[in-house]
Amino acid sequence: MSPTATVRATVPASRRPPAMGGGGRAGAGDRLRRAVRRAAPALLGYLVVRLCGLLVLARWAHLRGHGIWPTLATSWDSHWYLGIADHGYDSTLGTRVNDNNLAFFPLYPGLVKAVAAVTPGSRASVGLLLAIGFSFVAAWGVFAVGDRLYGRRVGFLLTLLWGVLPVAIVQWMGYTESLFTAFAAWALYAVLTGRWMWAGSLATLAGLTRPTGIAVAAAVSVAAALSCRGGRRRRRSSRATALAAALIAPAGWLAYVTWVGLRVGRLDGYFAVQRLWKNQWDGGASTLRELRQYLVYMTEPQLFLVIVSVVLIVSVGLYLLCLSERQPVALLVFTGMLLLVVLGSGGVYFPRARFLLPGFPLLLPIARALARARRTAVVAALLGAGTLMSAWLGAYMLLVWKGPP
Numbered sequence: 001m002s003p004t005a006t007v008r009a010t011v012p013a014s015r016r017p018p019a020m021g022g023g024g025r026a027g028a029g030d031r032l033r034r035a036v037r038r039a040a041p042a043l044l045g046y047l048v049v050r051l052c053g054l055l056v057l058a059r060w061a062h063l064r065g066h067g068i069w070p071t072l073a074t075s076w077d078s079h080w081y082l083g084i085a086d087h088g089y090d091s092t093l094g095t096r097v098n099d100n101n102l103a104f105f106p107l108y109p110g111l112v113k114a115v116a117a118v119t120p121g122s123r124a125s126v127g128l129l130l131a132i133g134f135s136f137v138a139a140w141g142v143f144a145v146g147d148r149l150y151g152r153r154v155g156f157l158l159t160l161l162w163g164v165l166p167v168a169i170v171q172w173m174g175y176t177e178s179l180f181t182a183f184a185a186w187a188l189y190a191v192l193t194g195r196w197m198w199a200g201s202l203a204t205l206a207g208l209t210r211p212t213g214i215a216v217a218a219a220v221s222v223a224a225a226l227s228c229r230g231g232r233r234r235r236r237s238s239r240a241t242a243l244a245a246a247l248i249a250p251a252g253w254l255a256y257v258t259w260v261g262l263r264v265g266r267l268d269g270y271f272a273v274q275r276l277w278k279n280q281w282d283g284g285a286s287t288l289r290e291l292r293q294y295l296v297y298m299t300e301p302q303l304f305l306v307i308v309s310v311v312l313i314v315s316v317g318l319y320l321l322c323l324s325e326r327q328p329v330a331l332l333v334f335t336g337m338l339l340l341v342v343l344g345s346g347g348v349y350f351p352r353a354r355f356l357l358p359g360f361p362l363l364l365p366i367a368r369a370l371a372r373a374r375r376t377a378v379v380a381a382l383l384g385a386g387t388l389m390s391a392w393l394g395a396y397m398l399l400v401w402k403g404p405p
Contacts, residue, residue, distance in 0.1 A: 035144075038152065042143040042159040043136060049163040049387045050135070050172060056391035057169065060399055071173075073128040076404035077104070078174030084109035085116070085123050093264040093272055102260050102273045107208040107252075108176045127174040135171040135178035139163065141185025142360045148192050149328070150368055157379075158367040162360045164386040166307055167353045169394030170405050180209045181358040184216045184334065188361070191223045191330040199224070200245030207252030212355065215337035217250035223330040224249070279347030286346035287312065304350065304401040307393060311353040315339060321365040331361040350403050 054068075061068045074082065080101055090100050108127075116126040142162050147155030162168070162181075171178045187202035203220040207213030224246035228239045261269035274280060294301040294309050319335055342355045356362075370379050397405050 038147070039140050039143050039155075042156045043139055045156065045160050046136070046139040046163045049160060049383075049390070050168070052387050053169050053391040053394045054172065056388075057395040057398065060395040064399055066399065069128075071398050073124040073174045075173075075398075077176075078124070078127065080104050081109045081112065081174065081176070082123055082127060085113040085127075089263070091263060093266070093269065094276070096276070098277055100273050100276050102263070102270070103277050103279075105176070105209055105211065105213070105256055107205060108179055111179075124174065128172075131174055131176075131178045132172050134182045138171070138178050138181035138185055141182055141189055144189045145185055145192065145331075145361070146364065146367060148189060149364070150371070153371045154364070154367045157370050157383075158360065158363055160383055161363045161367055161386070164383065164390040165353075165357060166311060166390060166393045167357065167397060167405055168390050169398065170354050170357060173405070175354075175405075176210050177354065177357045180206055180213070181360065183209060183213075184358050185360065187216050187220055188330055188334060191220055192328060194227075196224055196227075196242045196245035200248040203245075203249035204252035207250060207254070208256055209252075210358075211253075212338055212341050212358070213253045214250065215334050215341060217253055218337045219330040219334035220249040221246040222333045223328070226329060274347075277347060279345055281344055282346035284344045287343045287349070287352075290349045302401070304397055304403075308350055308353045311356065312343065315356055315359065315362055316343075318362040318365060322362060325365060325368075327361065327364065331364075335359045335361050350401075351405065354405055 057071075058068050061071065072078075081104060084101055084104060084106070089102055089106075094100055108130075111130060112123050112127040115130065116123040119126060139159050139162065143155040143159045145155070146158035163171070171181075183202045183206035187199050187206060190196070190199035190202060199220045203213070203216045206216040224242040227242045257270040260273065261267050263269065264272065266272060271280070290305075291309050291312065294305050316339065319339055322332060322335060338356065338359045342352050370382070373379050
């Protein structure tokens, strides 16, 4: 039995979305309205928790004499993306450290440039609004995956948990995390519902958004390949569609990496750029050294670095729980590859909690545990505490911590 069929067999018919095709425009409109109504409480809850974070940030920034718009729209990586939208990419490799914009994938700055060309306002404002808008597309996708697998309550809780992660404020910054999570979540949902061409296409877009798009591509390709094991019982056309999805899933990531190589005149051009950013694979040796330094040897480590260290350790623990719960293979491959890339690279340490933001399936064991809790007041109290903690940490990260998020 294929992974998709296994998921279908365990999900009651009342929770399965209507089949694709048929019914014309009226049918499609009805399905969309039903889907929006079903996801509405989760999206409203996500809005509330993120507004809490924004209000805390605004108050803290006011007390320190700062404005929040420059912090959210133009700081750190936002500046790099806006520079690409304004001036394009570097044409040579160069030798300067942390100074080559070819390390940043093209889809988000391309969208910023395209939308800003036909709308009023600055590119910085457009970039911020795009990130916020795609955060809701991502939240909807997170809900859809949780709802598909374990029901509406789990989907609701999973969405709120994603919105109260320690560095969730980045979801409303001019960064690519929201856009990438939107592609990843809906690609995984497409795999779970057997919509293979949607899955492959969304994986291609994810691969044009962030380096970790390779994790989405791997998830779709592996799940698609495994779905073809049904032998004679599966129609030849279905197998062909799944195989096509497996082949196109990594196309976006491969296209950009190849283009960078051609642009700088060497086959390993993209990886040479990453080396200039001191970001190269070392099998996790650097991560282990940093963890040991901040959690064992340093007597007064910086708070933000401790938070990052705890996030990494907890993420590994949650992945082991995901394995024990036998999540669908697409989810396990995606989060496994994401952890492998983030923990195995030897680059800068402090952004790694942010790099794991798209790994929402890691939160499924927590969402399921909360869904089984008998006392609603206890769940509400835990989510409230998480919201306040996320809001405070987000403001601390942007206003006190001296480095990038």
